[in-house]
Amino acid sequence: MPAEFIRILIGLVAVAVSVGLIGLVMVWVERKVAGHIQRRPGPYEVGPNGVLQPLADALKLVGKQLFMPDGADPILYWLAPVLSFIPVLLLFLPLPVGDGLMALDINLGLLLILAFAGLTVLSLLLGGWASNTKYCLLGAARAVAQSVAYEIPLLLSVLAVSFVAGSLNLAEVVKGQGTWPWNWNIMTQPLAFLIYIVSALGETNRAPFDLPEAESELTAGFHTEYSGMGFGLFFLAEYANMVVVCSVATALFLGGWQGPVLPGPVWFVLKVSLLMLLMVFFRWTYPRVRFDQLLTINWKWLMPLAVLNLLATSFFVKLAQFTEVRW
Amino acid sequence: MLQNAYPDQIAGDFYTENFAKKAAEGSLILNLGPQHPSTHGVLRVVVELDGEYILRAEPVLGYLHRMHEKMAEVKTAAQFIPNMGRVDYGQALGWNWAFVGAVEKLGGIEVPERAEYVRVITSELNRIASHLLWWGAYLLDLGAFTPIMYAFDDREKILDILQIPTGSRLTYSYFRIGGVASDLNEDCVRRIREFIPWMRSRLPMYKDLVSDNIILRKRIEGIGVIEPDVCQRYGATGPVARGSGIACDLRKTEDYSVFRKLDFIAPTSELKDARGRYDVRMIEMEQSLNIIEQCLDMMPEGEVLVKGAPKPSWKAPKGESYFAVEGARGKIGVHLVSDGGKNLYRCKLRAPGYCNLSLFAEVSQGTILADAVAILGSLDLIIPEIDR
Numbered sequence: 001m002p003a004e005f006i007r008i009l010i011g012l013v014a015v016a017v018s019v020g021l022i023g024l025v026m027v028w029v030e031r032k033v034a035g036h037i038q039r040r041p042g043p044y045e046v047g048p049n050g051v052l053q054p055l056a057d058a059l060k061l062v063g064k065q066l067f068m069p070d071g072a073d074p075i076l077y078w079l080a081p082v083l084s085f086i087p088v089l090l091l092f093l094p095l096p097v098g099d100g101l102m103a104l105d106i107n108l109g110l111l112l113i114l115a116f117a118g119l120t121v122l123s124l125l126l127g128g129w130a131s132n133t134k135y136c137l138l139g140a141a142r143a144v145a146q147s148v149a150y151e152i153p154l155l156l157s158v159l160a161v162s163f164v165a166g167s168l169n170l171a172e173v174v175k176g177q178g179t180w181p182w183n184w185n186i187m188t189q190p191l192a193f194l195i196y197i198v199s200a201l202g203e204t205n206r207a208p209f210d211l212p213e214a215e216s217e218l219t220a221g222f223h224t225e226y227s228g229m230g231f232g233l234f235f236l237a238e239y240a241n242m243v244v245v246c247s248v249a250t251a252l253f254l255g256g257w258q259g260p261v262l263p264g265p266v267w268f269v270l271k272v273s274l275l276m277l278l279m280v281f282f283r284w285t286y287p288r289v290r291f292d293q294l295l296t297i298n299w300k301w302l303m304p305l306a307v308l309n310l311l312a313t314s315f316f317v318k319l320a321q322f323t324e325v326r327w
Numbered sequence: 328m329l330q331n332a333y334p335d336q337i338a339g340d341f342y343t344e345n346f347a348k349k350a351a352e353g354s355l356i357l358n359l360g361p362q363h364p365s366t367h368g369v370l371r372v373v374v375e376l377d378g379e380y381i382l383r384a385e386p387v388l389g390y391l392h393r394m395h396e397k398m399a400e401v402k403t404a405a406q407f408i409p410n411m412g413r414v415d416y417g418q419a420l421g422w423n424w425a426f427v428g429a430v431e432k433l434g435g436i437e438v439p440e441r442a443e444y445v446r447v448i449t450s451e452l453n454r455i456a457s458h459l460l461w462w463g464a465y466l467l468d469l470g471a472f473t474p475i476m477y478a479f480d481d482r483e484k485i486l487d488i489l490q491i492p493t494g495s496r497l498t499y500s501y502f503r504i505g506g507v508a509s510d511l512n513e514d515c516v517r518r519i520r521e522f523i524p525w526m527r528s529r530l531p532m533y534k535d536l537v538s539d540n541i542i543l544r545k546r547i548e549g550i551g552v553i554e555p556d557v558c559q560r561y562g563a564t565g566p567v568a569r570g571s572g573i574a575c576d577l578r579k580t581e582d583y584s585v586f587r588k589l590d591f592i593a594p595t596s597e598l599k600d601a602r603g604r605y606d607v608r609m610i611e612m613e614q615s616l617n618i619i620e621q622c623l624d625m626m627p628e629g630e631v632l633v634k635g636a637p638k639p640s641w642k643a644p645k646g647e648s649y650f651a652v653e654g655a656r657g658k659i660g661v662h663l664v665s666d667g668g669k670n671l672y673r674c675k676l677r678a679p680g681y682c683n684l685s686l687f688a689e690v691s692q693g694t695i696l697a698d699a700v701a702i703l704g705s706l707d708l709i710i711p712e713i714d715r
Contacts, residue, residue, distance in 0.1 A: 034472070038472070038473050038477075039477065134357050135357075141378075214470060217697050217700050219363060284472055285471075285473060287470045288469060288470025288546075289546070290695065290698065291379060291695065291697060
């Protein structure tokens, strides 16, 4: 269908542009917040308050020589950063930014996001494996174990919400929630929200779960050998992934674009920004957990809790259907 | 598993080759260092990994060897003092003191009482600075980026204070044979008095924000247990030994300078793990503040350099002497032999970090890579001191 095709094309261009922009803005925000947490000003030389610093960094990255270690697999080595970035663009397509404002309105939007988010781990594995370096290999091994483990509670917590909403379409889920905070899914599913946020940190390799790139043990983990834009793409993909998980959290738990007075997209961006800021705060205030502790948290706490939550939710949903009472 | 890019060449240098000979099937030999973020300088540790578990670890030294001991043989005693500031950049004054003390013992030189107090004050300030440096860097090892900035904020104040009498900020050559180079002036004393309450207000904050953090506690509690007999076998001293429950503070056990007149405790911990060593250092900072406060009150007036102090051309009398002080990392010992000539005949430096590091190979066995980093950090290693 040409109309649908054009819509997706426009959506993709808009997503590509906004991902780049968000990346730049997030780098600046992260460095500024980190600076103030650490009692220093952060970047302030390039542009007013250093707003152009990420641009300068990006230019520097583009200008750097692309380097590949001897003995590395050239095809896989260069495929990995591209592969980490491309699925991220697709992840944005089914996200409802406003009422009807989404690139791809399908009823399996949530499934699409979860499926393509699973691809990111492949790029980390390829990058770490193809580098032919021991640190990268260890980083890749960690990345796989971590991402696979954290995907499960993530999935289970998301499922609980879609049970309540009765749909996998994110727009439907958002419409099922109301304008005010007490109408949002976070009130009925607080446990799922908590599990989701923790798993999202693990899924996006953000501190305190940044084990695959733990620089005090593995120098830089899977992307140790990447220079220039090879590293740049991994970096951008990490921020884009953060935006995706925060957007999904906003749509599922925080009422999406719904909110009083202000227009929908503004509310959406506002809520996503708040969640992103939370992730930045985590990174600069907590030490890193150990790898076995990371998996323990997942398998012994998040997983059983998520399953229990799912069971309880489905029980109440069924009960509500029987008694014909909306709860 | 990993391809060797140069099959006709050897896979590593002598150490790696030699180490690899005993490697188990399917294990991975990894060089942590000499350039690695968690080794604080140019320490190199060759480890054999089975997955993330360490089967063997072996520190390789010598990347920062500068022949300080040999240099002592081509200089007069007084000319050698600047070298002592460069052995250990963490606590340079401890080394100043150990060397100067050994020469004084050899020459039978009396030190004015005020100079003793000045030595205690400055070296305790230096100890706090060293512990702060360790604290920040250790948490950086554990993945917390922020504490080091706060630690350096406090350390900066100490460096500013020490700059007044010593004239330098890191590599001090402040002590002289028979005293110290200059007295603490009014400005310096005022700033030390301002610093003490400041630091006392910061330490509880560090406890609340960092020491009690659940992730940090999980990372250091029960990790790197060092039994007292291991400490004794390897000659570990300082916070490493005290963290294993051995009361071995030279300020308490030996009678040097004015420590007998001061009221302070040398903390020990029965935990024996990284947490124990962490706690010992945190309490030591408080105790050092107490020591400084008492010294400022008790300090008599007078000279800070003995009349007729040795000139650079002074020849040490024939004989031997050994003098040890309690440094931030443990027992700093200097053994001097003089044949009565212009230069010293032999100078042996006993670095606490060297002994503390040597137990790492035994302690890290069977731990996870991340724990090994936590153990390495908890030993508080300063590489220039180890290599000398």
